Amino acid sequence: MSDPRLADLSCRLPELRLLTAAGDLEHYGRDWTRRWIPAPLAIALPATVDEVQVIVRWANEHAVAIVPSGGRTGLSGGAVAANGELVLSLERMNRVLDFNAVDRTLTVQGGMILQQVQETARGHGLLYPVDFAARGSCSIGGNIATNAGGIRVIRHGNTREWVAGLKVVTGGGDLLELNRGLVKNSSGYDFRQLLIGSEGTLGIVVEATLKLTDPPLPSQVMLLALPDMDALMEVFALFRAQLSLQAFEFFTDQALQHVLAHGAQRAIDGEHPYYVVTEFDAVDEQQREAALGVFGQALERGWVSDGVIAQSEAQAAALWRLREGITESLAPRRPYKNDVSVRISAVPGFLCEMQALLANEYPGIEVIWFGHIGDGNLHINVLRPHDLDEPAFLARCEKVTRLLANTLHCHGGSISAEHGIGLVKRAYLESTRSAAEIALMRGVRKVFDPRGILNPGKLFTESS
Amino acid sequence: MSDPRLADLSCRLPELRLLTAAGDLEHYGRDWTRRWIPAPLAIALPATVDEVQVIVRWANEHAVAIVPSGGRTGLSGGAVAANGELVLSLERMNRVLDFNAVDRTLTVQGGMILQQVQETARGHGLLYPVDFAARGSCSIGGNIATNAGGIRVIRHGNTREWVAGLKVVTGGGDLLELNRGLVKNSSGYDFRQLLIGSEGTLGIVVEATLKLTDPPLPSQVMLLALPDMDALMEVFALFRAQLSLQAFEFFTDQALQHVLAHGAQRAIDGEHPYYVVTEFDAVDEQQREAALGVFGQALERGWVSDGVIAQSEAQAAALWRLREGITESLAPRRPYKNDVSVRISAVPGFLCEMQALLANEYPGIEVIWFGHIGDGNLHINVLRPHDLDEPAFLARCEKVTRLLANTLHCHGGSISAEHGIGLVKRAYLESTRSAAEIALMRGVRKVFDPRGILNPGKLFTESS
Numbered sequence: 031m032s033d034p035r036l037a038d039l040s041c042r043l044p045e046l047r048l049l050t051a052a053g054d055l056e057h058y059g060r061d062w063t064r065r066w067i068p069a070p071l072a073i074a075l076p077a078t079v080d081e082v083q084v085i086v087r088w089a090n091e092h093a094v095a096i097v098p099s100g101g102r103t104g105l106s107g108g109a110v111a112a113n114g115e116l117v118l119s120l121e122r123m124n125r126v127l128d129f130n131a132v133d134r135t136l137t138v139q140g141g142m143i144l145q146q147v148q149e150t151a152r153g154h155g156l157l158y159p160v161d162f163a164a165r166g167s168c169s170i171g172g173n174i175a176t177n178a179g180g181i182r183v184i185r186h187g188n189t190r191e192w193v194a195g196l197k198v199v200t201g202g203g204d205l206l207e208l209n210r211g212l213v214k215n216s217s218g219y220d221f222r223q224l225l226i227g228s229e230g231t232l233g234i235v236v237e238a239t240l241k242l243t244d245p246p247l248p249s250q251v252m253l254l255a256l257p258d259m260d261a262l263m264e265v266f267a268l269f270r271a272q273l274s275l276q277a278f279e280f281f282t283d284q285a286l287q288h289v290l291a292h293g294a295q296r297a298i299d300g301e302h303p304y305y306v307v308t309e310f311d312a313v314d315e316q317q318r319e320a321a322l323g324v325f326g327q328a329l330e331r332g333w334v335s336d337g338v339i340a341q342s343e344a345q346a347a348a349l350w351r352l353r354e355g356i357t358e359s360l361a362p363r364r365p366y367k368n369d370v371s372v373r374i375s376a377v378p379g380f381l382c383e384m385q386a387l388l389a390n391e392y393p394g395i396e397v398i399w400f401g402h403i404g405d406g407n408l409h410i411n412v413l414r415p416h417d418l419d420e421p422a423f424l425a426r427c428e429k430v431t432r433l434l435a436n437t438l439h440c441h442g443g444s445i446s447a448e449h450g451i452g453l454v455k456r457a458y459l460e461s462t463r464s465a466a467e468i469a470l471m472r473g474v475r476k477v478f479d480p481r482g483i484l485n486p487g488k489l490f491t492e493s494s
Numbered sequence: 495m496s497d498p499r500l501a502d503l504s505c506r507l508p509e510l511r512l513l514t515a516a517g518d519l520e521h522y523g524r525d526w527t528r529r530w531i532p533a534p535l536a537i538a539l540p541a542t543v544d545e546v547q548v549i550v551r552w553a554n555e556h557a558v559a560i561v562p563s564g565g566r567t568g569l570s571g572g573a574v575a576a577n578g579e580l581v582l583s584l585e586r587m588n589r590v591l592d593f594n595a596v597d598r599t600l601t602v603q604g605g606m607i608l609q610q611v612q613e614t615a616r617g618h619g620l621l622y623p624v625d626f627a628a629r630g631s632c633s634i635g636g637n638i639a640t641n642a643g644g645i646r647v648i649r650h651g652n653t654r655e656w657v658a659g660l661k662v663v664t665g666g667g668d669l670l671e672l673n674r675g676l677v678k679n680s681s682g683y684d685f686r687q688l689l690i691g692s693e694g695t696l697g698i699v700v701e702a703t704l705k706l707t708d709p710p711l712p713s714q715v716m717l718l719a720l721p722d723m724d725a726l727m728e729v730f731a732l733f734r735a736q737l738s739l740q741a742f743e744f745f746t747d748q749a750l751q752h753v754l755a756h757g758a759q760r761a762i763d764g765e766h767p768y769y770v771v772t773e774f775d776a777v778d779e780q781q782r783e784a785a786l787g788v789f790g791q792a793l794e795r796g797w798v799s800d801g802v803i804a805q806s807e808a809q810a811a812a813l814w815r816l817r818e819g820i821t822e823s824l825a826p827r828r829p830y831k832n833d834v835s836v837r838i839s840a841v842p843g844f845l846c847e848m849q850a851l852l853a854n855e856y857p858g859i860e861v862i863w864f865g866h867i868g869d870g871n872l873h874i875n876v877l878r879p880h881d882l883d884e885p886a887f888l889a890r891c892e893k894v895t896r897l898l899a900n901t902l903h904c905h906g907g908s909i910s911a912e913h914g915i916g917l918v919k920r921a922y923l924e925s926t927r928s929a930a931e932i933a934l935m936r937g938v939r940k941v942f943d944p945r946g947i948l949n950p951g952k953l954f955t956e957s958s
Contacts, residue, residue, distance in 0.1 A: 130837075130839050132731070132838050132839035133837050133838050133839045135837075176680050177680050177684070179678050179680075183677065183678065188678060190684075190687075191655075200930075200934070204930040204934075205930075206928065206930060206931055206934075207928070208931075210837070210906045211837045211906070212835055212836070212837060212870065212906075212907070212908055212911075213647065213835065213837075213838070213869040213870055213871070214643050214647065214652060214835045214866070214869050214870065214871045214908070214911035214912050215835060215908040215910070215911065215926070216640050216641050216643075216691050216908075216910045216911060216912050216913065216914045216915070217908050217909060217910045217914075217915055217919075217923060217926040217927055218691075218692075218693075218915060218923060218926075218927055218931070218932070218935050218953055218954070219688060219691070219692055219696075219934075219935050219938060220641070220654075220687060220688070220690070220691050221931065221934065223654075223684060223687035223688065223690075224683060224684070224687065224688050226684070226687075227680050227682070227683065227684050228682075228683055229682075232683075267596070371676055371677065371678045371679060372676070373594075373597050373599075373674070373675045373676060373677075374596050374597050374677065375594050375596035375597045402678070405677040405678050406676065406677055406678065407677070407678045442674045442675070442676075443676070444676055444678070444679040444680075444681050445681060446679070446680045446681045447676075447678035447679065447680060448678050448680050449680065450680045450681075451680070451681055451682060455681075459681060459682060462679070462681040462682075463681055463682055464670065464671070466664075466668040466669075466670060467670055467672075467682070467685065468682070470664070470668075470670075470683075470685065470941055470942065471682050471683050473940075473941030474683060474938055474941055476937075476941075477934055477937030477938055477940075477941060478934065489682055490682070
């Protein structure tokens with residue numbers, strides 16, 4: 031350790047695993063965004079809460095910035111370390127600490143991978159219902175830091191709904207035990223809630239007590255082909271009113287083409303501009319017949335042009351792959367991403383303006399969009415044409431994002447539905463949050479992290 | 495207006511309704527606690543958000559404290575004005591502003607009475623599910639300020655779960671529009687969540703966008719008589735595992751005696767030490783039979799000694815009255831109240847210690863307890879004997895509360911489950927929240943209310 035600050039850290043924590051090899055700095059210094067060049071000072075891999083606290087205190091003394099790091103699957107640059115920060119990876123803190131059958135809670139360390147949380151819950155005959163495509167690599171701490179949503183929000187809500195307690199190390203180095211798994215606790219400000227979605231700028235999530243629920247009811251998966259955009263909200267309203275939806279996911283034919291090119295199997299013949307994958311309770315014959323009835327109504331009214339119901343688990347997985355495979359199929363193209371939301375009732379008006387905007391501003395550029403329509407959440411992926419260089423492409427996209435942010439503002443929407451603000455959307459935060467709110471955020475940040483060592487520059491710039 | 499500060503306020507807002515008559519000061523200066531002598535400066539009854547903002551700015555300039563005031567049904571002194579504060583009553587701001595069928599949201603002013611919110615939702619064929627005995631007089635703003643719970647938490651959660659957006663005037667006079675009804679919004683700190691349960695110390699809730707849900711399924715109400723305390727958690731576990739519970743409420747025979755003396759009808763003959771009122775889904779014959787089966791199992795195992803199922807809505811209401819009438823039946827005695835919670839799994843151990851403590855510390859004093867056992871929430875009501883004067887009684891209760899707070903601390907519990915801290919439990923906040931957390935609360939308070947004009951002295955003292 032030639033850096034005297036790191037030497038001091040090693041001296042305080044001789045057992046701490048510290049990485050400084052170039053490959054490690056690159057690996058741990060970035061997330062799924064690829065816009066910044068990783069340049070961390072070092073990677074710390076603490077194994078205990080004590081070690082995390084010592085690191086935070088050390089960082090305060092040396093004025094070293096810390097980037098809390100989970101699975102680094104983020105799409106907003108929240109876990110990027112490009113300015114000599116210490117990356118504090120929770121990956122070794124990935125154990126189950128407790129399962130309580132009476133409380134139906136699972137207590138885990140912050141670095142546990144989402145899929146392991148889900149599997150542990152299943153092993154106890156229960157469900158941790160937050161789910162999305164990055165499940166195999168994202169960490170629960172990161173999920174909490176962005177209040178991750180995903181494909182089951184329409185049924186189960188966001189990560190926020192499932193956190194019964196948090197252990198957090200603040201920027202000042204204090205260890206807080208927030209809410210401790212209580213169902214009812216009206217004893218002052220609920221900092222657990224404040225920490226959820228704070229993107230590592232207030233504290234580091236070292237442990238989480240998660241609520242579990244009953245395993246999902248038997249369900250069916252249906253793929254629908256839609257003739258036009260107007261049909262989308264009609265079909266959603268019809269299905270929501272008559273079925274008990276677990277998911278209602280939307281994608282375009284262009285998105286489908288990428289998934290098919292990536293190896294997925296076509297499930298509906300012919301060309302259709304839009305598709306929906308929906309999953310709903312199908313406990314008995316009556317519910318299964320109701321689903322067919324609803325499909326029939328939609329067909330009759332011309333809102334769907336074709337459809338298929340999965341007849342096996344394998345087929346259900348194949349239908350889901352058409353939606354869940356989109357992000358992966360686009361990944362090699364490193365798309366420019368927007369992740370926006372509006373109220374559900376504002377979706378039709380917003381979609382109309384958004385489509386016009388994208389068509390107008392991205393002529394000749396491939397734009398893939400899809401989303402959690404039942405939550406008012408759309409993902410827009412812009413693919414760089416081969417004849418446009420990266421900086422010019424980025425500049426163009428940023429210009430369009432500014433216009434999109436204006437449109438969102440008019441519709442009362444948000445520039446980040448579930449990915450967080452990070453570095454990517456920092457310039458647009460003002461389209462969603464007022465100047466007064468951002469000033470309050472800066473103030474609260476200073477209370478939890480007086481020296482601003484936790485994830486500085488993420489979410490908002492330090493001073494206005 | 496002889497007070498020059500009030501004269502200035504009237505000058506700024508000539509239309510503002512201001513009350514200064516002695517009867518008004520007394521009426522608006524207290525809540526359901528009766529421990530403090532009301533002594534507000536005046537009562538302001540603003541009709542608009544603008545007026546609220548002007549009042550807050552005026553208060554900042556004149557260093558006048560404001561007590562935000564809803565239905566004043568609070569049991570912790572959160573709405574008491576005993577030190578020359580301006581009471582800012584929201585009672586004129588009680589209108590429905592919007593109903594959105596697609597979003598399933600209801601937007602109301604902060605002063606709307608809970609029961610009106612419930613009835614408005616029902617009028618739209620939907621349910622606002624937070625419910626408790628004070629529904630006819632408490633306000634939605636007050637519910638939000640304490641994250642009110644009640645009798646349906648086991649099914650529907652606390653008020654927090656049902657707030658999709660808030661309009662709040664901060665202590666600094668800023669108007670914040672928080673979350674604006676979005677399902678997904680990961681754009682920085684969720685101040686909506688921070689404001690919920692902040693007891694009027696960060697901002698005044700002037701509007702709320704509430705989530706609504708499907709109307710409740712057809713249900714049945716059952717009253718159970720239990721032979722002993724050990725049976726309680728067994729019955730709860732059995733019923734929770736086999737039925738879909740909407741409520742599971744517990745009370746003692748002593749509590750029952752007060753309700754009967756207050757005019758309620760006995761529903762089960764004989765003497766039994768403990769009772770449960772439970773409500774559960776009963777959609778079809780199969781579910782109704784399942785309920786009878788579960789009751790039979792409990793009877794067979796000796797966990798219940800008798801029971802009755804309501805055969806009509808009137809009988810269901812009569813059974814519910816046995817539980818819901820307790821608080822009202824005790825009110826003339828002005829009981830000293832505790833409102834405590836532990837994790838559900840900690841209930842048996844805590845109950846055991848709590849019973850011993852109460853028996854030991856309150857010999858010859860009547861202690862009535864009941865609660866939301868499925869949420870780990872118990873209400874303890876201590877009745878003053880006629881031969882003990884008020885100050886001596888209070889001193890005794892405060893001493894026991896300190897012991898109870900220690901017991902709670904050992905069991906990871908909370909000194910306030912759903913009533914809030916207010917003035918009544920301020921001295922015990924440290925049993926539930928750490929010194930570091932309370933310091934952070936003070937810091938956050940300063941960010942939202944730099945001059946400390948909103949509800950000063952409630953929740954915590956201003957400086958440590």
